[in-house]
Amino acid sequence: MSMAHDTLPTADDPVQRARAVVQSLYLADLASQSLGIEIIDVAPGAVQIAMTVRPDMVNGYGICHGGIVFAFADSAFAFACNSHGDPMVAAGASIEFLAPTPRGERLTATATEVARSARHGIYDVAVTAAAGAVLAHFRGRCSRLRVAPQSA
Numbered sequence: 001m002s003m004a005h006d007t008l009p010t011a012d013d014p015v016q017r018a019r020a021v022v023q024s025l026y027l028a029d030l031a032s033q034s035l036g037i038e039i040i041d042v043a044p045g046a047v048q049i050a051m052t053v054r055p056d057m058v059n060g061y062g063i064c065h066g067g068i069v070f071a072f073a074d075s076a077f078a079f080a081c082n083s084h085g086d087p088m089v090a091a092g093a094s095i096e097f098l099a100p101t102p103r104g105e106r107l108t109a110t111a112t113e114v115a116r117s118a119r120h121g122i123y124d125v126a127v128t129a130a131a132g133a134v135l136a137h138f139r140g141r142c143s144r145l146r147v148a149p150q151s152a
Contacts, residue, residue, distance in 0.1 A: 018044045018083040025082055032075040035068070039079070045113030045123075047079040053105045064101035073109050073125040073138035080111035081121050087145035088121060095138045099129075106130040109138075119144045 019042045026032060026039060032049075035057075041048040051072050059065045073095060081088040101107065107127055114122040125138040 014044045015042070017085060018042050021083055021085050022047060022079045025079060029075070029078075031071065035072060035075070037072065037075055040108070042079070042083060044083055045080060045116065047076050047083060047111045048108060049076050049079065050106060050108050053101055053103050053107065055103055058103045061100075062103060064103070064105070066095075066097060069097065069101060069107075069127060069136050070095050070138070072107060073111075073127050073136060074140065076109035076111035076125045077123050077138065077140035077142075080113060080123050080125075081116075081140070081142040084116070086118070087147070088142040089145045091120070091141045091143040093138060093140040095136055097136050099133060099135045101127075101129070101135050107135070114139075 022039060022042045036051050036054065038050045039047070040050050049072075053064045053068070057064050057068045074090065074093060077093065078090070107129065109125050109127050111123050111125045114124055121142045123140045123142070125140065126134050127136040127138065128134050
């Protein structure tokens with residue numbers, strides 16, 4: 001399923017529109033689905049998602065692989081930066097791992113908008129454990145997706 005932003009329902013309520021946009025993105029995002037990501041809350045420019053670290057997500061030390069934590073945070077970032085309805089893609093991102101993430105841990109990623117213009121945005125994502133400890137901090141920079149004109 002591909003998402004056409006110009007065919008999304010136009011709601012008068014920006015929160016309802018953001019929820020519709022994120023739901024549409026999620027339905028087309030097989031990577032996020034395969035991680036078992038659940039959407040918890042959505043508002044324009046902000047998203048909260050959750051995921052449980054499965055046995056197939058741990059590295060040789062028995063803790064969650066850093067790439068999985070990055071992908072989890074990146075999904076929150078993607079949903080947040082697209083929540084306004086404009087097609088945005090990552091232009092850059094970084095992550096700081098602050099504590100190990102054990103197998104079985106229920107993670108939450110909370111993405112918040114730091115800055116946004118018509119063409120760019122910056123978003124911070126806090127990845128936290130169930131008890132509230134911050135395990136990783138992610139910062140993503142997005143750019144508006146340019147869709148090439150289709151030839152006849």
